[in-house]
Amino acid sequence: MRNFDFTPFSRSSIGFDHLIDLLNNPQLAEDQGGYPPYDIVRTGPETYRIALAIAGFxxxxxxxxxxxxxxxxxGRKANEDDRHYLHRGISARAFTRRFNLEDHVEVEQANYENGLLQIDLVRKIPEAMKPRKISIGTQPSKSTKSLNAA
Incomplete structure (x- = not known):
């Protein structure tokens, strides 16, 4: 197994300490198992959709x-009825699935249909945080001011 040193990246980045720590120590990332399975799809330039397969809920x-x-x-199943299953292939176990979101990603809506929970996300960057062009001004030097005064 190869080890990568991400120290050079931390020298020129500010506020990404947590990300660099996760890259250096993969054990810090929480293992959530594979249940329930999910997809993440980019539906537009600033929109995403998470689809979780949660049949039976x-x-x-x-x-x-x-x-x-x-x-x-x-997901937590309500009180189970007193059915006697001969085979149970549809999982009904409780689950918790966590998704780390970028700072300005918000949940727009959630829908449940045909055993799929679909969560629509949108990135909304405030105007104050969008890139803007800064004009460069000039100030007259002191020698220019003294010549104009004379």
């Missing part, structure tokens, strides 16, 4: 929480 059994830069989807 109803919308009432799903909780979606968005806070700062974290999206959390939790």
């Amino acid at each position: 109803t919308p009432d059994e799903i909780t979606i929480t968005s806070q700062q830069s974290l999206l959390m989807v939790e």
Whole structure:
């Protein structure tokens, strides 16, 4: 296995400490297993969709929480009935799936249809944070001022 040194990147970047720590220590990233399976699709230049396959759950059994830069989807089955399953292939176990979001990505809407939970995200960058061109001004030097005064 190869080890990479990301130290040179931390010298010229500010505010990405957490990302560099994750690259240096992959054990810090939380292993969530493979359940439920999901897709992330870019649907436009500033829009995304997360689709989670959660067959067997109803919308009432799903909780979606968005806070700062974290999206959390939790599923808990309601009280199980007293059925006696001969084979249970559709998983009904509780789950928590976390997605780290960029600072200005917001949840736009969530829909549940045909066993898929679809969460639409949009990146909304405030005007104050968008790139803007800065004009460069000049100031007259002191020698120019003294010549004009004489």
